[in-house]
Amino acid sequence: MTTRGKREGLRRISDPSGGIRILAVDQVRFFTEALRKRDGLEPDRGRLRDCCAALLEGLASEATGVILHPAFSAFDAVCRSKVPEGTGTLVRLEESQEAGRTARLEAGLDIGRLKAEGLSAAKLLLYMDPQDRTHTSHQLGVLGRVGESCASSDLLLLVELLPFRRAGEDPARYAARFPEALLAAVRLAAPQADVLKLPFPVDLERAGERAASDALLELEREAGRPWVLLSAGIGFDLFRRQTELACAAGARGFAAGRAIFREYFDGSEGEAFLASAGRSRMRALAAAGVAAVR
Numbered sequence: 001m002t003t004r005g006k007r008e009g010l011r012r013i014s015d016p017s018g019g020i021r022i023l024a025v026d027q028v029r030f031f032t033e034a035l036r037k038r039d040g041l042e043p044d045r046g047r048l049r050d051c052c053a054a055l056l057e058g059l060a061s062e063a064t065g066v067i068l069h070p071a072f073s074a075f076d077a078v079c080r081s082k083v084p085e086g087t088g089t090l091v092r093l094e095e096s097q098e099a100g101r102t103a104r105l106e107a108g109l110d111i112g113r114l115k116a117e118g119l120s121a122a123k124l125l126l127y128m129d130p131q132d133r134t135h136t137s138h139q140l141g142v143l144g145r146v147g148e149s150c151a152s153s154d155l156l157l158l159v160e161l162l163p164f165r166r167a168g169e170d171p172a173r174y175a176a177r178f179p180e181a182l183l184a185a186v187r188l189a190a191p192q193a194d195v196l197k198l199p200f201p202v203d204l205e206r207a208g209e210r211a212a213s214d215a216l217l218e219l220e221r222e223a224g225r226p227w228v229l230l231s232a233g234i235g236f237d238l239f240r241r242q243t244e245l246a247c248a249a250g251a252r253g254f255a256a257g258r259a260i261f262r263e264y265f266d267g268s269e270g271e272a273f274l275a276s277a278g279r280s281r282m283r284a285l286a287a288a289g290v291a292a293v294r
Contacts, residue, residue: 005115006194009156010226012120013065013088013195020195020228020253021286023063025055026092026123027257028072030233034265048072049079055261056082058274062282065090067123067255070106074119088120090158093146100127100164102135103142111149121156122146123197127164128185140188147192159193160230160255161185175203179215186222196227197255200242209245216249223250231256236281244288253289260285 014020031051035043043051052073060066065088073079074091083089091114095104103126114122124146126139143159150157163181165174179201190196201215220227229246231239231254239259247253260281264270 003151003154005154006156009088009121010195013090013156014252015064018252019286019289020065020226020255021063021282021289022065022067022090022197022228022253022255023055023059023260023282024067024255024257025052025073026067026069028069029096030258031265038265038267045072049076052076053079053082054271055264055274058264058271059261059278059282060084060087062279062286063087064253065120067092070109075117089118090121090123091119093122093124094126097127099162100129100135100166102138103127105142105146111146111153111155115153115155119155121158121195122150123158123160125160125162126185126189127162128181128189129164129166130181130184130188136188140192143189143192150194156194157192158195158197158255159189160197161189162199178202183218183222186219190223190225193225195252196223196225197230198223198227199230199232200246204238204242204245212245213249216246216251220250226252228253228255230254231259233258233262235259240281240284240288243285247289251289254285256285 013022028048031048032043035047035051049072056066056079060082061084066083067090068074069092093105093109095106111122124143126143128139129135147157163178163185182201198219201219202212204212229243229251236259239256243254261274261278263273
């Protein structure tokens with residue numbers, strides 16, 4: 001990460017000490033399902049936009065960066081007005097997809113436009129199965145093209161890597177191969193990424209903290225660049241402990257959504273939840289990262 005634009009992008013999504021606290025509000029598939037369940041209606045584009053805006057208004061002041069959806073928040077004036085000055089903005093590039101599907105980019109997105117609009121970084125999710133050569137070749141091809149575009153525009157690129165359960169695969173077998181699958185994915189994709197967004201490498205409750213810490217240190221060595229922990233929608237208390245362990249091993253911070261704001265969708269007091277428990281959770285995660293590196 002030697003270019004001026006990429007260094008500036010990293011600075012904009014970090015705090016002065018280098019910590020990264022990213023709020024992900026690009027999860028439009030989850031928003032759609034949650035609003036449909038709560039309201040009994042199919043949410044339209046305006047309702048989804050309002051949901052993104054409410055999450056940003058309630059929580060973005062506690063974040064160093066926010067991941068925005070290109071169709072509902074990245075280029076929407078209402079949503080952009082909810083992002084505080086000094087908080088970095090990242091734009092999701094990929095279409096919504098089921099786990100394991102090959103990546104497809106959102107139609108009409110132009111990396112040069114993202115840069116011209118003043119956005120801080122691009123974010124690309126790749127589901128990875130390094131043992132599947134055809135699938136991996138496609139994913140790395142998409143990453144290569146995106147990486148070239150970001151390099152030519154001097155825009156920071158955050159890459160999210162997720163192994164996935166194969167069709168019909170036994171859950172225990174998947175859990176057993178997950179740590180090595182994640183490491184293999186990092187080895188293949190990290191050279192094209194400026195920042196990585198990675199899952200916790202083991203089941204903390206089963207493996208225990210010592211094994212988890214060893215796995216995290218290995219992940220840190222393979223990453224070779226700044227990385228943040230993703231929440232994968234787990235409960236907040238578990239994610240807070242994961243964040244502390246990940247930051248102790250070298251992670252810069254976290255990128256999370258549902259672990260912080262899931263209860264916003266439970267009833268009519270959503271904004272009150274964001275202003276109280278939601279912000280408290282963001283601060284607790286920030287404190288977990290600070291405590292880990294003392």
